[in-house]
Amino acid sequence: MTFASCFIQKAPRLSGCNKFLSLVSSDHSSAMEKTELIFIPFSVLGHLAATLEIAKMMTLRDHRLSITIIVMKFPFGSNPTLTSDSDSIRFVTLPPVEVVSPGITGPATLFELMKAQIPQVRDTVGEITSSGSAPLGGFVLDMFCTHMIDVADEFGVPSYIFFTSGAAFLGFNFHVQFLVDNEGLDLIQFKNSDAELEITSYANPVPGKVFPPGMFDQDGGVNWMFLHLARRYRQVKGIMVNTFVELESHAIESFSGTTLPPVYPVGPILSTQTECVDGCAIMSWLDDQPPSSVIFLCFGSWGSFGGDQVKEIAHGLERSRHRFLWSLRQPPPSKMGSPSDYANLEEVLPEGFLDRTAKFGKVIGWAPQVTVLAHSAIGGFVSHCGWNSLLESIWYGIPVATWPIYAEQQLNAFHLVKDLELAVEIKMDYYSDSDYIVSAQEIEIGLNDLMNMDNKMRKNVEEMKIISRKVMIEGGSSHSSLGQFIEDMMNNIPWKQEI
Numbered sequence: 034m035t036f037a038s039c040f041i042q043k044a045p046r047l048s049g050c051n052k053f054l055s056l057v058s059s060d061h062s063s064a065m066e067k068t069e070l071i072f073i074p075f076s077v078l079g080h081l082a083a084t085l086e087i088a089k090m091m092t093l094r095d096h097r098l099s100i101t102i103i104v105m106k107f108p109f110g111s112n113p114t115l116t117s118d119s120d121s122i123r124f125v126t127l128p129p130v131e132v133v134s135p136g137i138t139g140p141a142t143l144f145e146l147m148k149a150q151i152p153q154v155r156d157t158v159g160e161i162t163s164s165g166s167a168p169l170g171g172f173v174l175d176m177f178c179t180h181m182i183d184v185a186d187e188f189g190v191p192s193y194i195f196f197t198s199g200a201a202f203l204g205f206n207f208h209v210q211f212l213v214d215n216e217g218l219d220l221i222q223f224k225n226s227d228a229e230l231e232i233t234s235y236a237n238p239v240p241g242k243v244f245p246p247g248m249f250d251q252d253g254g255v256n257w258m259f260l261h262l263a264r265r266y267r268q269v270k271g272i273m274v275n276t277f278v279e280l281e282s283h284a285i286e287s288f289s290g291t292t293l294p295p296v297y298p299v300g301p302i303l304s305t306q307t308e309c310v311d312g313c314a315i316m317s318w319l320d321d322q323p324p325s326s327v328i329f330l331c332f333g334s335w336g337s338f339g340g341d342q343v344k345e346i347a348h349g350l351e352r353s354r355h356r357f358l359w360s361l362r363q364p365p366p367s368k369m370g371s372p373s374d375y376a377n378l379e380e381v382l383p384e385g386f387l388d389r390t391a392k393f394g395k396v397i398g399w400a401p402q403v404t405v406l407a408h409s410a411i412g413g414f415v416s417h418c419g420w421n422s423l424l425e426s427i428w429y430g431i432p433v434a435t436w437p438i439y440a441e442q443q444l445n446a447f448h449l450v451k452d453l454e455l456a457v458e459i460k461m462d463y464y465s466d467s468d469y470i471v472s473a474q475e476i477e478i479g480l481n482d483l484m485n486m487d488n489k490m491r492k493n494v495e496e497m498k499i500i501s502r503k504v505m506i507e508g509g510s511s512h513s514s515l516g517q518f519i520e521d522m523m524n525n526i527p528w529k530q531e532i
Contacts, residue, residue, distance in 0.1 A: 067167035068526065071158055071185075072102040072195075075147075075175040078334055079421045082304040083197045083275055084175065085115050085122075090302070092121035095519050099167050101125060103157060105150045107143065127153045144258050148180045155184050162188065170526045171270070179265035191270040191525045193518075198420040200276045200284035200298060201448050202441050203266075204234020207293060209248070210263035220256070224249045225462075234284040236452040242462040243443040267293065270525050273518055275300040275420065278510040279500045280427070283452065297518040299511050301424040301501050305403055315358065315405065318395050322356055325412035328480060329431075330359040331400050332417040336438050337364040337372035340381055342470055347386050349476025355484055356393045358411075360400035374398030406431050413483040415459065418442040423449060423456075430498035432456065432491050434483040438465045454493050457482045 070091075074084035081104070088100045100122045104115060106129040115124055130149040132142075162169050172185040176196045185192040196203050209232075212218035222228065223241025232239050247255035266272060276298045278285050288296045319327065330346070332338075338346070343361065350357050361381075362372035375381060378396055387396065402422065405411060406429045416422050418437045423445060426433050433456040435446035443464060449456035459479030460471055482488065504511040 066097065067099045068097055068170040068523065069161065069167040070098060070100045070170055071161070071172045072100055073154065073172065073174050073178045073181050074102065074104065074195075075143075075177040075197075076105050076107055079419060080175055080177075080197050081115055083302045083421065084195060085117060086302045086304055087173075087195060087273065087275075087299065088122050089117065089119060090299075090515060091519060092119055094515060095523075096121070097523075098170075098519075101161060103127065103154055105129075105147060105154075107146055125157050127157070144177070144180075147178055151180060151184060154181060155187065158184065158188060168526075171522060173273075174269075176262065176266075179262055182265055182268060189527055191522075191527075192268070193522065194266055194269050194272040194294075196272055196274045197302075198275070198441055199445065199448065200274050200281040200288075200296065201232075201234045201452070202420075202444055203272065203274060203296070204284055204287050205232050205239070205441075205444060206259065206263040206266070208232045208234065210260050213260055214264075220244070220248050221251075233287040235448065236283045239444070239447060240462075243447040245441045245444060246439070246464045246466065269294050271295045271297060271518060271521060273297045273299045273515075275302045275424065277301060277501065277504040278514075279504060280453070280497065295521065297514045299515045299518065301428055301505070301511075303403075303421070303424055303428055305407075305425075305428065315395070315397060315400065316408065319358070319405070319408045319410040322410040324409050325486075327356045327358055327410045328413040328415060328434075328484065329400075329405055329411050330357060330415040331402050331405070331422075332360070332362070332436070332438060333419045333422060335371065336417045337362040339364060343381050344383050345470055345473045346476060347383050348473035349480065350394060351386065351390055352473060352477045353480040354393065355413075355480055356410075357390075357395070358400070358405065359394065359396045360398065360402075361396050362398065413480070415480075415483070418445040418449070420445060424501075427455065427494065427497050427501050430495050432483060432488070432494045434459045434479045436460055436471070437463055454490055455497060457488070457490060 072084055072088055074081050084102065088102060092098050092100060098121060102115060102122065102124050104124060104126045106127060127150060130146060132145050132149045169188055169190050171191045171193060172181060173193045173195050174181050176194055176198065182192045209218070209220070213220065223230065223244055226241035228241050229238035230241065245259070248259055250256050271294050274296055277300050278298050281298070285296065285298055350359065361375065361378065363375045365371055365373070375398065379387065382396070403425055406414065406425055411431055413434060414426050414431045415434045415436055416426065418435050419442060423433065433449060435450060435456050436459045437443040437446045443462055446456070446458070446461040450458050450461060457479060459476060463469065463471060503509050506512060
């Protein structure tokens with residue numbers, strides 16, 4: 034592996050929330066001494082996109098910064114390509130590494146794959162530092178890439194976390210890890226339970242049934258992974274979180290007065306570049322629909338359902354009579370695979386469904402989610418509650434009906450419905466490995482609630498939409514927080530402290 038594997042490509046111009054960034058670039062002269070930062074994202078689309086956006090923001094804010102993003106490829110699934118038109122951002126793509134870890138399955142396998150990348154990351158950073166480039170200032174690591182803290186330590190520079198989920202979930206990780214390590218908390222008692230736990234970053238007690246399912250996976254290693262991550266977070270110099278104070282004020286306040294690393298709410302960090310490749314036919318259909326009339330159902334890059342659940346969704350949509358755009362994906366053949374589009378939708382949908390709903394609904398495969406959410410015809414969003422998707426829904430002022438599937442999405446759903454009152458519930462405790470089938474009746478009730486134009490939740494979402502855009506411009510809370518992070522990071526550079 035040589036540094037020649039770096040590549041720089043052009044990317045579409047900044048749009049959406051990032052159009053504000055051109056207004057807030059700092060006055061630092063490009064002639065000033067550069068400082069090199071190493072960014073290591075988790076190699077799935079949502080994390081990669083957010084990492085690139087925060088890197089763009091930082092280099093626009095401070096021209097002293099030069100950023101190398103090290104992308105680790107996995108030996109399965111898709112590996113998106115990152116590009117940038119910034120001269121201050123470059124990429125190194127590492128080849129995939131095979132690992133064999135008996136007894137470790139699912140998400141914990143990804144953790145082992147990242148650990149196996151340590152030698153390649155070390156060699157790459159070594160080449161960067163010996164190439165006569167700018168002095169190394171620190172590592173900015175994805176929330177799942179804490180193994181790389183050890184590499185930063187070897188080079189004698191600080192580590193920081195870019196936490197791509199919300200502040201409430203960050204607090205959950207710290208709180209549960211503390212209780213397990215210091216008070217002997219047995220998490221199993223909360224599995225599929227209504228028993229509640231007081232978590233400082235949540236305004237309401239959190240029921241065990243919305244804990245991330247992986248918290249209970251002691252055999253596959255996911256439980257250990259969650260706890261290990263929280264322990265490592267305590268060792269970094271600061272944590273940037275993809276949120277904003279006005280959205281999660283209670284959660285942000287819960288970190289005050291603690292011994293935790295400083296938390297910097299710098300969001301919403303979004304890639305709002307719209308696209309119309311396969312999506313043009315979708316946009317044409319939406320153009321023919323009345324404003325705020327269509328429910329968009331989309332469950333993320335990894336979201337899919339079995340045949341029985343698909344039929345219940347179809348019946349719920351048909352009974353509700355609401356206009357809908359449904360992104361329906363086929364489950365992968367293995368847990369580590371990605372969903373794909375159905376070759377023949379009629380094979381999985383109820384007989385005659387497409388004909389009966391042709392006048393008010395459209396079923397598609399993959400969907401350009403941001404482009405769809407930005408369309409004026411969209412009036413509601415049935416979402417898996419991935420944090421990026423929730424931020425996108427807020428940015429465009431689209432109310433959400435929650436249907437979590439995996440990871441921390443159940444907590445996100447609970448947070449939005451109960452704490453923030455920015456969503457309605459279809460389910461909050463559903464998860465992909467469950468045998469539970471959400472009934473057509475439950476779905477119909479949730480859809481009707483979502484499209485109730487008198488629902489106070491709609492007003493809340495519209496107000497938060499306005500706020501989410503103000504926080505990113507000069508004088509906004511996230512703009513100020515990012516500036517504070519850059520200032521603190523520059524002050525933490527060891528070689529500057531020695532001058």
